[in-house]
Amino acid sequence: MTGWTTMLRHLVRTSWLGVLAAPTLLAALVIGTFAGVKHLYPTAVERQIYAATLGESPASWAFNGRGYDLEALGGIGAYEVGFMGQLALPVVGLLLSVRTTRALEDSGHLELITSARVARTAIPVASLATSLMVWTLFAVLVHGGLVVLGLPVSGAAGYAGTMALFGLAASGLGLVLGQLAGSARSATSLGLTLVMGGYLVRAVVDGRKLDAAWLSPMGWAAEARPWGPWHWWPVVAHAALAVACGLTALTVAARRDLGQGILPQRPGRATGSGTLAHPMGLAWRITRGGIAGWTIGAIAWAAALGSLSREFVDIVAKNPTLLEALGGNADQLVQVMAMLLTAAMAMAAGVGVVTRLGGEEGEGRLGLLLAGRRSRVGWWLGWCLVAVAATTGVLAAGALALGVTQWIVLDQSTTMDDALRAGLELLPACLAVVGLAATVTALAPRWRALSWLPVAWVTVVGLLGEPLRLPRWAINLSPTELVGRVPVESGDAGATIVLSLAAALLVGVGGWVLARRDLVHG
Amino acid sequence: MVKRFGSVQALDGLDLEVRRGEVHGFIGPNGAGKSTTIRAVLGQVRLNAGTLRLFGEDPWRHAPRLHRRLAYVPGDTVLWPQLSGGECIDLIARVQGSQDQVRRDHLIERFELDPRRRASTYSKGNRQKVALVAALSTTAELLLLDEPTSGLDPIMEHRFIEVVREAVAEGRTVLLSSHIMAEVEALCDRVTIIRAGRTVVTDTLAGLRNTSPAGKEASMEDLFWHHYEGAA
Known part of the structure; x- marks a missing residue:
């Protein structure tokens, strides 16, 4: 020593x-x-x-x-x-x-x-x-x-x-x-x-x-x-x-x-697969471990809460005052809690993918790729598409897991509709956070870690908003709060449109910026 | 060519011309602007002033199209740690767009590279070999080599010189940035020496020797010192 x-x-x-x-x-x-x-x-x-x-x-x-x-x-x-x-x-x-x-x-x-x-x-x-x-x-x-x-x-x-x-x-x-x-x-x-x-x-x-x-x-x-x-x-x-x-x-x-x-490391492939050199193929190959992790996390989380719905419904049946305080049906209340964290995990999956491109740039690997025949915008769009797919996939996997387990436990097929609708209504909020991360990564790749703040904020507001007694404006900084408590309430249509447009705009701005600046390194 | 990064003057009126079919040596100390020049040629940084033409076109505006005709080897290759060496070679070469499979396998053998090992376990020399195999396995007309042999052992350095000679025999053009004088002397037709973002001299090796006090016996090292010191 x-x-x-x-x-x-x-x-x-x-x-x-x-x-x-x-x-x-x-x-x-x-x-x-x-x-x-x-x-x-x-x-x-x-x-x-x-x-x-x-x-x-x-x-x-x-x-x-x-x-x-x-x-x-x-x-x-x-x-x-x-x-x-x-x-x-x-x-x-x-x-x-x-x-x-x-x-x-x-x-x-x-x-x-x-x-x-x-x-x-x-x-x-x-x-x-x-x-x-x-x-x-x-x-x-x-x-x-x-x-x-x-x-x-x-x-x-x-x-x-x-x-x-x-x-x-x-x-x-x-x-x-x-x-x-x-x-x-x-x-x-x-x-x-x-x-x-x-x-x-x-x-x-x-x-x-x-x-x-x-x-x-x-x-x-x-x-x-x-x-x-x-x-x-x-x-x-x-x-x-x-x-x-x-x-x-x-x-x-x-x-x-x-x-x-000490743990063994397997040897790799001697040749690259056909899709590796495509922007989406490479983005997927590099980030698939993280995406898989968030998917498993979302499924496990949603299924765990879904499988406890019976007990929760029984408790609420015994305490009508609780239901009054919280509002909505008991099974939908479980869904609010389950989908909120699923949404945070879906955001994390997408943010993880887009911020990785900033890491690729900083370490000089993006420079190596850009010496090839694809344009910066091509790489950007491919990478962002994988991020969008990752976010959508994690959200869908969580919603499906929730719907199926509740359906089994409560024997009530409407749970599936509710869960999927909640997922769909939360998607624009998730994509807006991913879009913000994309713009930050394109503008200032060295500051890309800041992109995680909105994800952390969604989680803190969702889980601790009430005990922390946060002011309304602070709570509203979380995009999922703008959508509303889905599926107990139906999602705010205005917020859905604004968040969807914001997501598309932010990705577009990022691509525009990336095409016009000096690479950070390499 | 003029390029500033904040208060740093990276290129200060640098002139460089590479002719079709030649091996052009690009020599200067660290920080003289060699890598910045190559990144400008690749269209990765935008000049503040001056003109730059690659195959007659502006690389900042038409980078992807022009890149089909060139292959690049960086001086300090960073690979994807989770990919194997073979995957990295195929990725880089296919992104370039003109990979020749037979040539690839042959080069892996000549550079004695184990393509199944993870890139994270490669030494500096092995990472350079990956970039070299990827670039040389394409059929690109122009090879942009930025201190390509840093970290290579003398045996591999020798293989490198052989392989570049073969590429030139096929009619390819090479821009070789280097500060290994023996490599430049063995390969280059013409040489450009730069200092602090400016061109000191551009000439053939014979031309440089004619103006040097050491004359025909002068080594590349002598020539470099003569011109570099003369510019101070």
Whole structure:
């Protein structure tokens, strides 16, 4: 482990912004949610109603995880953070680890660093130390924020600590995958698959109220029950997972060759397929992994919610006040929730495709392609068409999965019409976000990461709009809100037309700009 | 040709003429404007002033049509990490539009390249080989080579010289940007030396030797220093 402090200093110096920003943003999300809950459920009576309705709903359990001590503010807050927390924390932990280990290896930095007085094993140790700093900062911020909000000091400490340990365990997972996989790219996609799988296993276990919370690490944090009688095993389990991952990563790092993975890599094709040199063929080939991931995510998500419709309908039947508060039919309410996140995933698929073209330009590969016989506009249109197809495909797959599962569970064929109509009405909103990403990528490829902000905003508004008490104008920045709560309400026809035109216009503007400027590189 | 990037004057009145059927050496230090010139020839950057004609037409306006007649090798080839070497070759050559399959297989053998390996596992030299095989396996009339042999070992450097000679024997034209003097001396009919975005001298190797103090025995290295220093 010689030189791990040198490596740690290097990591802090090169990525201090992420080390500060990631835990601060995550803590802000958590504290904001608790602040919203405090505002929405100020009295014990309101909290008891919450506990008896949303706190009992299997769909909500599947979505957020188990709710404990829901008569206390802390319990509701933790429950509401559920979905976002279970996905955002591990994804940040995972990416942080891969970026501070394997990504540096792929880019050749570690070849230089380990040629100095830094051992190979110092790399994962320094990365783990960075993660410890990040999650400690997160815990301190969350604890401070919750205490300021007036929550009990010990409960807040328990909650902040458990969530930070959950994040640390995810960092550990990223560390191991970074050592095992052949590249940062495959480590990340493997890690995201595991996170998604862990979430789905927990969703099924909790949605069906099975007595198996231990089955997925995603369900552990809720079991610590920091707002009531404290349970120690989840804390120990998270810490043990983090330690086990750290030790495994160290062992592998000590034994493997730099630049090589443990998981086997298949040899590629000796010749290119016929469609590879077509803009759409190449765009598909390069982005198909991401598109497949979003498709599977959307289908899994929609099917999971769809299959819980029966329970949700039953709960609502018992609590007419809940239906009154939410409006619409019970099965359609499930669809609103299911389609909103499906739409966000469809946007993500399209944004991922168009922003990739900016990456191709920055790294000089677009320059190589543009030395060929196709025009810039040709490449642009081909690439955008694949993005549009990806968005449409993910949305359609999610809507179909939702319609079919609801049809089976509720024995009601109208669910299929509703789901498909909701998908169709959300499509212009999704395409507008993709169009915006296309324009940003064409105008300033170096700033293309900004294209993800609208996708993140749609997700935050959709999932946390109510508890965060966002002002109307901020909510309306999300294009899906302009369309309306489909299929409970029918989509706003004006918004549909405007968003469709905006999407087409934005793609056109992007192509026009790209055809007229200097290439960024190569 | 004049090109500015912000406050950086990349090309400052550079003159360059490449004649049909010749191998034209394009020599200058890093940052002199060689790659910018080639990117302008490809129609990827737009000149601030001056005229540029490729086969008699403006490459900024007619890039795709003109590109059917040329093949390009960048100095630092970046490949698609998830594709194999063979896929990268076919992609680049088919985008150019005149790939010859027999020639491709033959070149892969001559450059001793394993086409099934993932591009992410290739060294710098192997990535250059991919770009070279792709460009040379086409039937393009003009080869735009921008420091094509950086990272190649001496054996492959030798193969490269052989292959370019064969291409010239078929009547193809080559613009070879390089700072490897032996390569220029072995291949080029005429040479243009540039410095800070301006042309220092353009002449045949014999012509350069006539005006050099070292005379007929002068190596390309001597000639370069004589003219380059003379321009300072």
